[in-house]
Structure formats: structure tokens, C-alpha cells
Amino acid sequence: MARTGIDTSILHKGSHSASFFDVARAAGEGVEIVDFCIPCNPYFPTPEMFDELSRDLKSILKYYPSDSSAITKKLASVLNLHPQTVAMANGSTELITWIDHLLIKESVAIPIPTFGRWTDQPMETGKRVDMFPLQERDGFRLDLEEYVQFIRERKSRVAVVCNVNNPDGHYIPRRDVIRFMDALSDLDLVVVDESFIDFSDAERYPSVGPDAVIRPNAVVLKSLGKNFGLHGIRFGYMLANPAIAGKIAKMLPKWNLNSLAEKVVHMISDHEMEYEESLRLLSRDRRSMGRELQRIQGLTVFPSQGNFFLVKLPSEWSGVALRDYLVANHGIMTRECGNKLGMTSQFMRLVVRPAADVDRLVDGMLDYAQRFHTRSVYDTDPMESTPRARWTDPAYDDQPDNLIQYPAQRAGNEYTARRAAVG
Numbered sequence: 176m177a178r179t180g181i182d183t184s185i186l187h188k189g190s191h192s193a194s195f196f197d198v199a200r201a202a203g204e205g206v207e208i209v210d211f212c213i214p215c216n217p218y219f220p221t222p223e224m225f226d227e228l229s230r231d232l233k234s235i236l237k238y239y240p241s242d243s244s245a246i247t248k249k250l251a252s253v254l255n256l257h258p259q260t261v262a263m264a265n266g267s268t269e270l271i272t273w274i275d276h277l278l279i280k281e282s283v284a285i286p287i288p289t290f291g292r293w294t295d296q297p298m299e300t301g302k303r304v305d306m307f308p309l310q311e312r313d314g315f316r317l318d319l320e321e322y323v324q325f326i327r328e329r330k331s332r333v334a335v336v337c338n339v340n341n342p343d344g345h346y347i348p349r350r351d352v353i354r355f356m357d358a359l360s361d362l363d364l365v366v367v368d369e370s371f372i373d374f375s376d377a378e379r380y381p382s383v384g385p386d387a388v389i390r391p392n393a394v395v396l397k398s399l400g401k402n403f404g405l406h407g408i409r410f411g412y413m414l415a416n417p418a419i420a421g422k423i424a425k426m427l428p429k430w431n432l433n434s435l436a437e438k439v440v441h442m443i444s445d446h447e448m449e450y451e452e453s454l455r456l457l458s459r460d461r462r463s464m465g466r467e468l469q470r471i472q473g474l475t476v477f478p479s480q481g482n483f484f485l486v487k488l489p490s491e492w493s494g495v496a497l498r499d500y501l502v503a504n505h506g507i508m509t510r511e512c513g514n515k516l517g518m519t520s521q522f523m524r525l526v527v528r529p530a531a532d533v534d535r536l537v538d539g540m541l542d543y544a545q546r547f548h549t550r551s552v553y554d555t556d557p558m559e560s561t562p563r564a565r566w567t568d569p570a571y572d573d574q575p576d577n578l579i580q581y582p583a584q585r586a587g588n589e590y591t592a593r594r595a596a597v598g
């Protein structure tokens with residue numbers, strides 16, 4: 176009998192992860208769910224901000240919000256953006272939908288693995304999606320020069336790049352993204368999805384937002400739900416020159432943004448310091464969580480600048496079984512990546528969380544390993560061994576034999592993933 180009472184069949188329905196609400200509803204009374212699945216900022220809003228939101232909840236729910244252009248103007252003034260360069264919508268997912276409907280006419284290139292809407296949305300509307308497979312042997316790092324060459328070979332008319340990329344957490348320096356935009360100034364559109372960029376600490380000003388708004392064909396996408404730790408509100412925005420931003424803004428319904436979104440937009444200018452502090456704490460947690468995960472024998476941890484880690488499980492573990500075991504026995508939700516293009520069930524995405532939650536996750540993973548796998552390393556204390564960072568340690572030059580393999584020559588029109596023996 177599962178310790179949490181959760182029937183894991185809810186994890187096997189549909190192509191998306193079960194929602195937090197699905198899992199919480201299925202849990203027995205008093206079971207506290209820890210979410211390592213949905214990447215959001217655990218340190219923002221602060222408890223005081225939540226108190227303020229709770230105090231105002233009645234009027235927030237009772238009254239119409241201002242119309243979306245008024246809320247967008249306020250957001251632009253709070254973030255010091257030119258108002259005509261901003262379009263705000265119900266989550267960046269909604270903007271991806273409109274970008275597809277209005278700005279992608281025939282084809283779009285996208286590196287995979289990545290956020291599923293970037294491949295699924297244009298396919299649903301009949302566009303050609305040119306998938307550029309990131310290679311596991313390169314740690315899923317995106318080489319922009321190779322990507323540009325691929326875009327030229329395929330004659331893609333729109334190019335997308337996610338910086339930071341989901342699920343691998345790879346970050347591309349700003350100067351390289353600017354070069355990329357310039358190399359593709361003849362395309363219909365270049366989209367830089369920066370939904371996770373606030374979490375990166377690689378450079379002081381990582382965003383290409385200011386560079387996009389002075390270019391003829393560039394869009395930058397931001398997810399406020401991720402940044403502010405408020406996925407439930409559904410708000411995000413895009414930056415582009417006034418012609419492109421205006422084209423999208425005009426299509427959005429007048430009262431598209433809700434009163435909670437309006438309330439938070441008005442609150443954030445008073446809480447800039449707390450937001451900065453939340454990002455600092457997140458960077459600290461990312462470093463310590465990375466170190467903890469690297470201590471699990473056989474687990475590959477990919478370096479990340481996002482608020483999540485991509486990990487590859489030891490070859491004898493099953494991602495689906497581990498995900499189910501963690502929910503059923505430890506109340507821990509994780510993202511098993513088997514349904515992501517370019518990934519297999521051997522990969523998991525684990526959200527960066529505070530140390531106490533990470534301890535619970537690691538305990539759960541070791542509990543799974545001890546129960547189902549008899550690898551001798553778990554008979555002793557697996558946490559005792561010296562950690563090795565596969566993607567940062569130059570001495571680590573032996574190639575595991577179960578990498579996801581793609582054809583070296585990416586010729587032809589079809590993307591075909593050849594998956595080597597990965598359990």
C-alpha cells in the first residue's frame with residue numbers, strides 16, 4: 176500500500192504531467208506534496224506579499240480588472256520598458272499561440288528537447304517544424320553556428336531559441352544570442368524565449384530584450400508566472416518592435432488579464448529587493464542541489480542556469496517507476512521526460528528547491544534504488560563517494576554507451592531519433 180494513498184494511475188493519463196491539484200486531491204489527509212515538477216520561484220512572493228494578496232482577495236475576485244492595455248502599460252512602467260514594445264497575455268503560452276497564428280506562416284526551426292508548445296503548437300496549425308536535435312554527448316549544449324547552418328539548409332522562415340533552455344538548463348551568453356539574431360535578420364521572425372532567464376546568474380544583464388526591440392524581426396518572451404512564482408495567475412509578456420508587439424496586442428481580448436495579475440503588477444515595484452533576494456537564494460540552492468544530486472552514484476547531472484536540473488538516471492533505474500514511487504511513497508512530484516521530443520524516460524527534470532526538500536528527494540531516490548536495484552553501491556552508503564561532475568570535469572572523457580544518438584549528418588527532411596539501449 177502506498178504511504179501517501181495516492182493512486183499513481185493519475186500520472187499516466189494524458190501527455191502532460193499531472194497537475195499539483197490532481198496529485199493533492201488524490202493524496203490522503205495530511206499528506207504534504209513537494210513539487211519538483213513545475214519550475215517556479217520558491218522564494219517569491221514573500222509570505223508578507225501573500226498576506227497582502229489574501230487581504231485583498233475579496234475585491235480581487237469580485238471586480239473586473241482594468242483592461243489589458245492598462246495593465247500592460249503599468250507593467251511597462253514598472254519594468255522601465257517602452258510601452259509600445261510590450262504585449263502582455265495570459266501566460267507566455269498564450270503568446271506562443273498568437274506568435275504561431277500571426278507570425279509563423281510556413282515553417283519554424285527549434286532545437287529539441289525543449290518546451291513542448293514550441294513544437295506542438297505550430298504542428299497543430301499545419302506548419303513545418305524543423306527540429307534541430309541537441310546532442311547528449313555535448314551535454315545538450317546548443318551550438319548557434321551549427322543551428323544557423325541547419326536553418327539555412329532547411330530554409331526555415333522562423334527560428335526559435337530558448338535561453339535558458341527547458342529541460343537541460345543550458346545558457347547562451349547574450350553576445351552570442353545577439354550575433355544569432357543578426358545572422359538571421361532576413362528571416363520572418365527570430366524568437367528568443369527567455370522564460371527562465373531571470374534565474375541565471377551567468378552575467379549581469381543576460382536578456383536580449385533591449386536588442387530585440389530595435390530589430391526588424393525579433394521577439395523576446397518572458398513568463399511572469401515562472402519569475403514571480405505564481406504559475407496559477409497565468410501572466411507573461413513579449414518584447415518586440417512596436418509593429419510586431421502592436422500586431423499581437425491588437426489580437427488579444429480586452430479583458431484577457433485577471434485582477435490577480437493586475438494586483439501583482441501593481442505590487443512588484445514595492446518588492447524589487449525581495450525579488451532580487453529570491454533570485455540570489457535560488458542561485459544558492461541551485462549550487463547546493465547540484466552538489467547533492469551529483470553525490471548519487473550513477474546519476475548524471477547536467478549543469479543548469481535555470482531553476483531546474485536535467486538528470487539522467489542510472490541505466491538500471493526506470494524513470495516512470497521512480498516518478499510513480501516518489502509520488503506514492505514520498506509525496507514528491509517529479510518530471511519524467513519520456514514524452515519530450517529528443518528525450519527518453521531515463522531523463523528527469525528536477526526543480527531547484529530549498530535544502531530540506533532536496534534531502535527529502537534524495538532520500539526518496541535512494542529508497543527507490545535500495546528497494547528495486549541491488550547494485551552493490553547501495554549496500555554501502557552511496558552518499559559517501561566522491562562526486563564527479565560529468566559535464567564540467569575535463570578528466571571525465573569516457574563516453575557512456577547509452578547516449579541518445581542522432582545521425583551525425585542531419586540531412587533529409589525527417590528528424591529521426593535513434594535511441595540506443597536505454598532501458
Ligand SMILES: Cc1ncc(COP(=O)(O)O)c(C=O)c1O
Pocket residue numbers: 265266267268269290337340341368370371397398399400401406410411
Ligand atoms: C521555455 C518555456 N517557455 C514558455 C513556457 C510557458 O510559460 P507560462 O507559464 O508563462 O505560460 C514554458 C513552461 O514551462 C517554458 O518552459
